[in-house]
Amino acid sequence: MYIGCHLSYSKGYSAMGRQALEIGANTFAFFTRNPRGGSAKKIDNEDVKNLLDMMTENNFGKLVVHAPYTTNLCSDNPETRDFGKRIMSDDLDRMEAIPGNYYNFHPGCHMKQGSEKGIELISSQLNSILSPEQSTIVLLETMAGKGTEIGRNFSEIHAIIDRTECSDKLGVCLDTCHIWDGGYDIVNHFDSVLEDFDRTIGLDRLKAIHLNDSLNPCGSHKDRHAKIGQGHIGTDALINVINHPALKNLPIILETPNDMAGYAQEIKILRENYKE
Ligand code: FE
Ligand code: FE
Numbered sequence: 001m002y003i004g005c006h007l008s009y010s011k012g013y014s015a016m017g018r019q020a021l022e023i024g025a026n027t028f029a030f031f032t033r034n035p036r037g038g039s040a041k042k043i044d045n046e047d048v049k050n051l052l053d054m055m056t057e058n059n060f061g062k063l064v065v066h067a068p069y070t071t072n073l074c075s076d077n078p079e080t081r082d083f084g085k086r087i088m089s090d091d092l093d094r095m096e097a098i099p100g101n102y103y104n105f106h107p108g109c110h111m112k113q114g115s116e117k118g119i120e121l122i123s124s125q126l127n128s129i130l131s132p133e134q135s136t137i138v139l140l141e142t143m144a145g146k147g148t149e150i151g152r153n154f155s156e157i158h159a160i161i162d163r164t165e166c167s168d169k170l171g172v173c174l175d176t177c178h179i180w181d182g183g184y185d186i187v188n189h190f191d192s193v194l195e196d197f198d199r200t201i202g203l204d205r206l207k208a209i210h211l212n213d214s215l216n217p218c219g220s221h222k223d224r225h226a227k228i229g230q231g232h233i234g235t236d237a238l239i240n241v242i243n244h245p246a247l248k249n250l251p252i253i254l255e256t257p258n259d260m261a262g263y264a265q266e267i268k269i270l271r272e273n274y275k276e
């Protein structure tokens with residue numbers, strides 16, 4: 001099982017690799033720059049090589065790098081849309097230093113332009129961001145449907161993929177808190193939720209999991225993450241998720257409100273409950 005959490009990029013790549021090993025992780029997520037989308041650090045090739053060696057030696061799964069929250073590819077403000085496009089293009093260039101990993105992003109908020117318009121804007125931006133040469137797969141994250149968020153259900157995600165030219169560079173990151181808040185009952189009907197995913201998007205597009213409990217009931221459209229077992233989803237349902245045959249070997253990223261000791265503990269418990 002490949003499992004990890006968000007780590008800080010502030011001390012560089014190999015520092016993240018060491019921290020991952022310390023907490024029992026064999027994948028991780030990080031933000032490429034501060035969440036406001038400031039300038040990214042210069043890449044140190046030696047540091048990158050050390051991380052890549054560490055990942056090979058310790059049999060790491062693919063990394064799931066997170067785009068800054070401030071990117072909004074379907075904003076009603078053209079400057080904001082352009083900012084998101086520049087940040088994502090730059091991140092994808094930089095990710096070629098660690099080839100073949102994942103880059104996930106929140107599709108965006110349509111800001112009352114309507115979801116049809118939002119989907120159109122996201123796809124057209126992706127058409128200029130993605131290139132056939134890139135080795136990174138870009139993942140659309142399933143969202144809780146808070147405010148005007150796009151990606152509130154599987155058909156919105158599918159519509160974006162459907163209208164993007166380089167769609168072989170696209171996949172999906174399933175966030176358990178988000179889909180629960182979005183109205184998918186993964187506690188009582190996880191099998192049928194996955195069948196719905198398969199029918200609407202195709203399970204071959206599912207590349208990564210954000211494993212979070214939720215502070216709110218199913219369908220609340222709130223997006224407040226909870227520690228594993230301290231929310232409305234609960235430990236049993238989340239253990240069921242990680243053991244589902246359709247999800248085997250996908251990188252699992254915890255985005256639970258924890259410090260490093262808390263993440264180490266959650267990773268330990270989940271590993272103990274994982275059936276090989
Ligand atoms: Fe996210
Ligand atoms: Fe997430």
Ligand code: ZN
Pocket residue numbers: 175177178223224225
């Ligand atoms: Zn969330």
